Amino acid sequence: MSENQSLKATPLNAVHRQLGARMVDFGGWDMPVQYRGILEEHKAVRTAVGVFDVSHMGEIVVRGPGALDLVNLVATNDAARLKAGQVHYSGLLYEHGGFVDDILVHKVADDEYFLCVNASNQDKDYEHIVAHNRFAATVENAGARYAQIAVQGPMALAVCQKLTRSELSPIRYYWFEDGVFAGVEARMARTGYTGEDGFELYVKPSEAVTVWEAVLEAGAEFGILPCGLGARNTLRLEAKMALYGHEIDATISPLEADLAWMVKLDKGDFIGKEALLKQRAEGLKRKLVGFEMRGRGIGRDGYEVNVNGQPAGWVTSGGPAPTLGKNIGLCYLPVDLAVPGTRIEVVIRGVGVEAETVTTPFYKRAK
Amino acid sequence: MYPENYKYTKEHEWVSVEGETGTIGITHHAQSELGDIVYVDLPKIGSTVSQHQTFGSVESVKAVSDIYSPVSGEVVAINDSLSGAPEKLNADPHGEAWLIRVKLSNAAELSGEGMMSAAEYAQYVGA
Numbered sequence: 001m002s003e004n005q006s007l008k009a010t011p012l013n014a015v016h017r018q019l020g021a022r023m024v025d026f027g028g029w030d031m032p033v034q035y036r037g038i039l040e041e042h043k044a045v046r047t048a049v050g051v052f053d054v055s056h057m058g059e060i061v062v063r064g065p066g067a068l069d070l071v072n073l074v075a076t077n078d079a080a081r082l083k084a085g086q087v088h089y090s091g092l093l094y095e096h097g098g099f100v101d102d103i104l105v106h107k108v109a110d111d112e113y114f115l116c117v118n119a120s121n122q123d124k125d126y127e128h129i130v131a132h133n134r135f136a137a138t139v140e141n142a143g144a145r146y147a148q149i150a151v152q153g154p155m156a157l158a159v160c161q162k163l164t165r166s167e168l169s170p171i172r173y174y175w176f177e178d179g180v181f182a183g184v185e186a187r188m189a190r191t192g193y194t195g196e197d198g199f200e201l202y203v204k205p206s207e208a209v210t211v212w213e214a215v216l217e218a219g220a221e222f223g224i225l226p227c228g229l230g231a232r233n234t235l236r237l238e239a240k241m242a243l244y245g246h247e248i249d250a251t252i253s254p255l256e257a258d259l260a261w262m263v264k265l266d267k268g269d270f271i272g273k274e275a276l277l278k279q280r281a282e283g284l285k286r287k288l289v290g291f292e293m294r295g296r297g298i299g300r301d302g303y304e305v306n307v308n309g310q311p312a313g314w315v316t317s318g319g320p321a322p323t324l325g326k327n328i329g330l331c332y333l334p335v336d337l338a339v340p341g342t343r344i345e346v347v348i349r350g351v352g353v354e355a356e357t358v359t360t361p362f363y364k365r366a367k
Numbered sequence: 368m369y370p371e372n373y374k375y376t377k378e379h380e381w382v383s384v385e386g387e388t389g390t391i392g393i394t395h396h397a398q399s400e401l402g403d404i405v406y407v408d409l410p411k412i413g414s415t416v417s418q419h420q421t422f423g424s425v426e427s428v429k430a431v432s433d434i435y436s437p438v439s440g441e442v443v444a445i446n447d448s449l450s451g452a453p454e455k456l457n458a459d460p461h462g463e464a465w466l467i468r469v470k471l472s473n474a475a476e477l478s479g480e481g482m483m484s485a486a487e488y489a490q491y492v493g494a
Contacts, residue, residue, distance in 0.1 A: 022402070038428040039403040230402070230429050296450075298406055298426055320405045320428055327406075349424070 010055035011147050011208040019226055027120035029056040032228040041231035042322045045194050049153035050227035051215050054193075054200070055208060058122030058143040060115040066135025071113045074129050074271055075105060076254060078264040082107035087174045087191055089262050092125055093272030097253040097279060101125050102242055104191060106176055114187070116148075116200075118244045132271060147208035151215055152198035152235075154365075155222040160199050162218040164188065168199070182214035193232060195239025195363055237328065238321050238363035240290060246301060246316045247288055247330055255279055256332070258288045258360075286313065287338035290360035291346070293327035295353040299346035305331045306345040306352050312337060315346060321362055328362050329355075368395060368489065370461055374437060374477055375488035376419075381461065382437040384477060389438050392465040393425060393456065396492040401427040404456040407449045409467055414442050416469055418476050423466065425456065438476050440469035 007030035016023065021032035032053065034041060044050045062070055071079040077090035084107050092100035101121040106114040117125045126141040133139055151160055161168050166179035166188065176189035187202035203211050216224060233243070242248050247257055254263050255276060263276060293299055299318040306312055318329025333342070340359045345352030373381040379397035382389045398404060406426040416422040416436040423434045445467050449455060455464040476482070483491060 033429070034402055037403050234428060296406075297408070298431075300431065322428070 008056070010053055011205040012053045012055065012212055015209060015212060016053065016226075021226070021228060024229070026056065026229055029119055031056060032226075034228040034230045035226045038228070038230035038234060039322050041225050041227040042234050044223065044225040045153045045196055045227060045231065045235055046323050047154070048223045049151065049155040049159050049198075049219050050225050050231065051212065051219065052150040052152065052227050052229075052232055053147075053208075053212065054150050054232075055147040055205070056119035057148050058117040058119055058125070058141075059146045059148075059202070060117055060122070060126055060129065061138075061140040061142045062113045062115065062129070063138040063140070064111055064136060066133075066137040067111050067113050069135040070129065070133055070137040070139070071105060071115075072267065072270060073135075074132050075103065076263040076270060076272065077105065078267040079105055079107065079113065080267070081264075084109055085175050085177060087176055087189055091248075091254050091259065091262055091272075092128060093254070093270075093275075094250060095271060095275060097255075097272045097275030098250040099244065099248040099252060099254070099257075100128050100250070102244060102248060102259075104189075106187075106189065108178075116202075121244060145204070146202045147205045147211075149201045149203065149208065149211055149215065150192055150194075150198060151201065151219075152192045152194040152196050152227075154197060155219070155224075156196070156198035159215060159219040159222060159224060160188070160201075163214055173197070182211045184210060186211070193241055194235035195241070195361065196235070196365055233317075234319060234322055237317050237319065237330070238323055238361070240330065240361040243317060253279055255284055256287055284335045286332045287335045288316065288330055289333055289338040289340075289342075289357045290362060291329050291331055291344060291355045291357050292362075293329075293346065293353065293355045295355070297346070297348045297353040298327045299329045299331075299348065299353070299355060304347040305333065306347060307333070307337055307342065309345075309352070312344070318346070323363050326362075328358075330360075333357070369485040371485045373461070373485060375483040375485065375491075376435065376437045376481060377483075377491070378419075378435040379492075380435060380437050382477070384471070384474075387471055387474075388443065388468055389440065389471050390465045390468050391437060393434060393460050394488070394492075395460050397425075397432070398457050398460045401425060401430065401432055403428050404453045407453045407456065407466070409445045409449070410442050412442050412445060415472075416440060416442060416467070418473075419481070425453075434466065436469070437482065438469060438471055438473070440472045442467050443470050444468040
């Protein structure tokens with residue numbers, strides 16, 4: 001196992017190594033891909049609780065009287081609809097309608113918005129937002145001020161409640177509260193990237209180890225496991241949550257990515273709006289759709305998809321769905337074929353293997 | 368960890384020879400690096416495999432890994448039990464979870480370049 005000194009490390013790097021994690025280069029970060037095994041970690045999150053170090057994620061804070069105007073200009077969702085303490089999913093787009101990034105927007109106050117962005121896109125996002133800042137808002141590239149720990153699973157609430165006097169149960173999904181967690185200041189957001197209930201905790205990097213260890217100890221009675229990026233990926237794929245660089249990138253629009261729900265075309269001007277209106281008027285050419293393998297084999301990221309023997313699209317993410325016991329994936333297809341029930345072939349090492357498009361999400365938790 | 372009577376390759380396969388038949392599998396190190404194995408693709412009985420050429424693949428949750436044959440020959444048996452229980456490859460890669468048996472076409476390959484003893488392989492993977 002080689003250690004690459006040029007990789008960035010989270011404050012929990014040494015803790016992961018002590019836990020025996022297998023570390024990988026994830027977008028320039030030295031991150032745990034698994035500890036005991038992806039399947040076991042995946043199951044812990046679906047049936048009990050798991051904890052993830054997602055400190056590589058970036059944070060950008062937009063402040064000042066012009067904060068709302070700036071957020072609403074650069075992001076597709078309507079931040080004016082957020083109440084203080086509320087979160088929504090949104091997109092940063094280029095003028096041509098492709099994604100700069102997908103983000104979570106937290107409204108802290110009328111004049112403060114806290115954005116959680118993808119690790120490898122952080123600097124690009126920051127520069128993009130600053131370039132459109134004609135509202136004299138203050139934009140802070142704040143990633144270095146935050147570590148992020150995600151506690152996910154049906155027992156996440158019980159685990160987290162042991163560690164704070166804030167009442168967590170009334171915090172609804174996609175809302176957050178600032179308070180004291182495990183003795184340190186924390187932003188406690190009821191959000192996640194697993195399809196389960198849970199919290200994403202934003203804390204100071206210097207306090208990440210304290211919080212991580214407190215969560216593991218509080219979760220011991222529920223069978224908590226530390227979980228790596230491997231399980232994070234299988235969990236998000238079952239829940240059909242997009243991953244930048246796979247389902248979305250600079251060449252893909254939110255309409256194509258089946259994310260029209262996070263675009264508010266009626267809210268006023270935003271970057272990319274004209275391109276999306278044009279795309280909608282002309283009709284989409286391709287769209288994201290889920291599939292299940294029918295033949296033996298696993299369709300994986302980047303594999304070609306054929307329909308009636310002709311190239312028709314490509315797999316954006318694919319792999320085993322441990323909760324479902326199936327091999328699943330997401331792919332782009334011509335829009336008329338991107339509906340459930342289309343027989344497709346995923347080209348696996350030169351051979352077309354039968355699959356069928358299906359409704360998504362593949363997995364949805366019982367409420 | 369690594370049976371003394373097997374030969375090993377740099378691609379992390381092993382071969383165990385009895386008479387003219389070689390049994391082939393992946394090593395403990397290989398399964399450990401792959402993680403949870405969820406799928407195994409093996410050749411048909413009667414097909415031929417060539418030394419250092421790929422004959423199938425093993426897939427973990429995260430990745431696909433080609434399997435290279437340590438020896439040349441004709442496939443005389445495949446381990447059917449793996450298609451329904453690929454996780455056996457994590458549990459017993461040197462025993463129950465063998466992959467294929469081949470009738471050796473060139474026994475000299477066993478002592479040729481690129482074949483390692485158990486001790487050499489253990490050193491190679493830093494075990």
